[in-house]
Amino acid sequence: MESSNTRVKRLSKLLNLNNFEQRDELEEKLENGFNMVQNRTSGLPEKESYDVLLQMAGEAKVFENITGGLLYGLLTEPQNAQKYFSILSLLARDGWFCALCNVNMILFELYPRMRPEVREQIVYFFREAIKSNVPKIDNVLINYLRNANDGSFTRSDLKETCALLSAVAGMLNDHHAWLSELKPKASLIPVTLLTFTRFICDLSSFNAFESLRTQMVNVCHWLLTERFVDCAQLGRDLVLALMRVSKIPQFAAIWKQLLYNPNKLGPNINIEELMNRMCPHTFPLYRISVAMQRKLEFIFAKVKPGTHERHLDWFKKQYLSNPEAGSLRSELVRCAIFLSCGEIPQVGQEMKAIFIASMFPQTNSIMEQQWCKLHLLWDWLCYDPANGGHVLIEPAFHVLKHLLHVQPLLANSLVDFMTRMSYELHPQLQQRIITSVTNSFKFLIDHNILGSPSVIFDNPVLQKNVRENFRDTFRGLFRPPQTMQTHSSAGGIEPGEMLLSDVEIALSESGSVVTEDVVSMDSAVVEDNGSLDEEFGLSCEEKLMTLLAAVKEEFREPIENLSGVENLDSDMRCEMMQKLLSSVFDNVSFNFCSQL
Numbered sequence: 001m002e003s004s005n006t007r008v009k010r011l012s013k014l015l016n017l018n019n020f021e022q023r024d025e026l027e028e029k030l031e032n033g034f035n036m037v038q039n040r041t042s043g044l045p046e047k048e049s050y051d052v053l054l055q056m057a058g059e060a061k062v063f064e065n066i067t068g069g070l071l072y073g074l075l076t077e078p079q080n081a082q083k084y085f086s087i088l089s090l091l092a093r094d095g096w097f098c099a100l101c102n103v104n105m106i107l108f109e110l111y112p113r114m115r116p117e118v119r120e121q122i123v124y125f126f127r128e129a130i131k132s133n134v135p136k137i138d139n140v141l142i143n144y145l146r147n148a149n150d151g152s153f154t155r156s157d158l159k160e161t162c163a164l165l166s167a168v169a170g171m172l173n174d175h176h177a178w179l180s181e182l183k184p185k186a187s188l189i190p191v192t193l194l195t196f197t198r199f200i201c202d203l204s205s206f207n208a209f210e211s212l213r214t215q216m217v218n219v220c221h222w223l224l225t226e227r228f229v230d231c232a233q234l235g236r237d238l239v240l241a242l243m244r245v246s247k248i249p250q251f252a253a254i255w256k257q258l259l260y261n262p263n264k265l266g267p268n269i270n271i272e273e274l275m276n277r278m279c280p281h282t283f284p285l286y287r288i289s290v291a292m293q294r295k296l297e298f299i300f301a302k303v304k305p306g307t308h309e310r311h312l313d314w315f316k317k318q319y320l321s322n323p324e325a326g327s328l329r330s331e332l333v334r335c336a337i338f339l340s341c342g343e344i345p346q347v348g349q350e351m352k353a354i355f356i357a358s359m360f361p362q363t364n365s366i367m368e369q370q371w372c373k374l375h376l377l378w379d380w381l382c383y384d385p386a387n388g389g390h391v392l393i394e395p396a397f398h399v400l401k402h403l404l405h406v407q408p409l410l411a412n413s414l415v416d417f418m419t420r421m422s423y424e425l426h427p428q429l430q431q432r433i434i435t436s437v438t439n440s441f442k443f444l445i446d447h448n449i450l451g452s453p454s455v456i457f458d459n460p461v462l463q464k465n466v467r468e469n470f471r472d473t474f475r476g477l478f479r480p481p482q483t484m485q486t487h488s489s490a491g492g493i494e495p496g497e498m499l500l501s502d503v504e505i506a507l508s509e510s511g512s513v514v515t516e517d518v519v520s521m522d523s524a525v526v527e528d529n530g531s532l533d534e535e536f537g538l539s540c541e542e543k544l545m546t547l548l549a550a551v552k553e554e555f556r557e558p559i560e561n562l563s564g565v566e567n568l569d570s571d572m573r574c575e576m577m578q579k580l581l582s583s584v585f586d587n588v589s590f591n592f593c594s595q596l
Contacts, residue, residue, distance in 0.1 A: 013076040014106075015113045026109055030102070033069030034076075050087050057091060066091065067098045071106075075121045085128050096134050107143045108290050112150065116160070123167040130175050138188040141168070142286065145195055150289035151319035151328045162209055165199055168192070169215035176222065182230075189223055189230040190238075191286045196220050197241045198287075198327055200248070221250045228265040235277030236382045237284070237334075240375070244327075272429060275382040278389045284338045287331040292319060296335070300351050301342025308351060312358055320362060329359045330371040337376070337395045353398035360410055373417045381421060383436040385443065393440045394449060400456065408461035415462065419469050438476040558583050 014027050040056065041049035057063040067088065074084040088099055103125070111119075126144065129137040148164050172179060172192065182188065196216040203209045224231055231238055242258075245251045254265075262270040285293060295315060303311050320328065333356050341348020356376060363369040376399060379392040403411035422437055423430045444450035457467060471478055558580035562573065 014072075014110060014115065014118050016115055017113070024110060026105055029065075030068045030072035033065035033067075034072040035069070037066060037069040037073065046083050046086060049083075050090050053087065053091060063091075063094075064098055068102050071099060071102050071125075074125060075106075075118050078117070078121060078124075081121060081124055082128075085125070089132060089134075092134075096136070100134075100136060100140050103140050104143055107140070107147065111144075111147050112289075112291065119160075119163070123171075126167075127171060130171060130178055133178065138182055138186055141171075142188055142191050143290075144168070145192065146286050146289055148195060148199070149287060149328070149331065150291065151322065151325040162203070162212055165196070166212050166215065169196070169212065169219050172219045173215060173222075176226075179222075180226065182227075185230055185233055187233075187282070189227050190234045190283055193220055193223055193231055194234070194237070194241055194283065194287060197245050198331065201244050202327055217248060217250055220245075221254070224251075224254050224265070228269070232266060232269055232274060232277075233280065234283060235279045236275045236378060237279035239271065239274050240334075240378055244371075271426065272432070275429070276384055276387065278379075278387060278392065281338050284335045287335045288328075292332070293335070293339070296332075296339055296355070297342075299355060300336075300339060300348045301344075303351055304347060305350050305354060308354055312355065316358075316362065323364065327368065327371060329363060329368065330375045333359055333372050334375040334378075337379070337392055349394065349398050350402075352395055353402040356395065356399050357402050357407070357410070361407070370417070373414060374421070377414075377418055377421065380418065380437050380440045381425060381433050383440045383443075385439050390443050390447070393443065397444055397450060404456065404459055404461055411461065412463050412466050415470055416466050419466075419473050422473055434473060435476070438474050441474070441477055 010023065012023055012027060013031075015024065017023070037053065040052050044052065053066055057066055070084045070088045070091075074081045074088070077084070092099060106114075106122075111122075114122075122144065126137070126141060129140075144164070145168050148161050150161075179189075196219060200213050200216050200220070203213050234241065242251060242255065246255055257264050258271060288296075299308065299311050299315070319325065336352055336356055339352070341352060359372055360369055363372060376396050379389060380396060383389060383393055400411060400414055403414060418437065422434045425433060441450065450456070456462075457470060558576065562576040562580060
């Protein structure tokens with residue numbers, strides 16, 4: 001009696017589930033559709049099965065169930081996969097829309113837990129779809145490839161990731177004609193290039209996967225030579241991707257063409273033009289899996305600073321605890337820049353800065369940390385006010401501000417990296433890059449995002465040599481101190497005053513945008529001891545704000561509120577002071593209790 005009343009749990013044919021996991025609703029929906037198809041077509045040949053299903057598919061809901069059922073049969077019954085695909089292609093009167101939606105849902109929700117034999121059938125489906133030239137199958141293939149960017153794979157599961165990459169590389173190498181016929185600006189091409197260039201480097205230390213690396217190199221080389229205009233959709237991120245693989249002979253040849261004969265690759269496309277183009281917001285998201293993107297969006301939108309530790313610890317354990325994570329940290333940094341910050345942008349920006357800053361100490365090598373820095377500052381090195389893109393430069397400032405407070409050594413390293421990259425990255429474009437970084441700071445200052453520049457560059461935790469190198473490189477941010485004139489010259493104007501006036505005229509004519517002529521002024525005109533405060537005319541109250549970086553986070557807001565109240569409003573100042581004192585006493589009480 002007891003056993004008859006107990007509900008028997010059906011085994012999953014799609015997923016690897018333990019005894020405590022419930023079956024997925026999507027799988028049950030697909031299985032119910034398959035059972036309906038089986039009940040109506042059992043024992044019938046393919047043509048008669050098609051006729052029966054065609055009569056049933058009059059209603060949209062029934063058609064959706066039939067499509068899902070046929071797809072479920074294709075994945076779970078390899079021996080009948082060809083039959084199910086043929087019927088599916090005959091029934092696809094909607095241009096495969098319903099079937100491809102189901103495939104996308106399977107890739108988003110089920111793939112990480114999918115059985116190995118079912119994953120093989122996914123590959124079979126894509127191969128048949130490409131052969132049949134199914135419309136928009138390239139967009140679905142992107143979502144399949146995206147599952148390779150999941151750092152949760154353990155060492156034993158690295159083969160699964162490589163199997164996915166090998167399947168995609170094999171399909172693309174076997175179907176150059178299909179790739180050639182893809183519409184202009186097809187997203188599959190740049191996404192494939194981004195993914196493959198990353199894994200070409202990550203797998204370089206594994207001799208067992210050398211043939212896979214060769215396959216991926218061949219695909220990337222073909223895409224760059226035959227569909228370079230489509231690859232150029234990545235803009236400046238294409239340069240970033242090619243830098244990672246520049247030592248490989250096939251890519252070294254591409255670099256030579258890009259530097260010395262760019263018209264051979266594409267019309268009016270060169271290094272400077274690519275660096276001037278922003279990467280569309282959609283492409284960086286494909287650098288990570290859907291599950292990782294959802295977790296990051298939750299952290300940026302829902303988690304508040306101070307409660308973030310357990311979320312970041314979980315994320316690190318889930319995705320970054322394994323040595324095979326490789327360059328995933330730099331990919332996360334780049335992706336995080338493009339993700340939205342939720343309904344409260346200020347909190348979201350702070351959480352984004354905390355997350356990005358947490359990537360640097362976790363890196364396994366100095367080279368990996370340098371790549372993280374480059375991914376963070378890349379838009380600063382390429383910024384052009386005429387093209388916009390200010391949203392992409394804000395995160396790096398928030399990261400720097402956060403590091404100055406919690407990890408001064410990393411903050412110094414980041415500023416030093418910014419300075420060195422400005423003149424070492426590409427000597428021919430040195431002046432342009434310096435101008436780009438200068439204009440990035442100008443934008444932050446003009447829009448009150450940076451506030452007082454002294455908060456950063458007169459900060460006591462910034463090392464003297466780092467500060468001096470920064471001032472020497474980005475002269476456009478500084479002006480010489482005013483000197484009192486004790487003797488009037490016959491001409492009425494000192495030579496130094498004339499040159500300073502020229503600088504002011506140049507700045508006023510172009511707004512806050514610094515031109516390369518202003519940045520390249522002779523060092524005799526702009527002295528190293530020029531002060532940011534002197535240029536922007538800061539008051540005593542604003543200068544006091546430079547000390548905020550050394551104050552605990554919980555005290556910053558009360559201090560800022562107090563400094564913003566007018567002197568004449570005594571009641572409001574008293575109220576703000578009371579809040580500040582309450583914060584201090586609460587913190588003291590908490591520290592005392594924690595020691596007991």
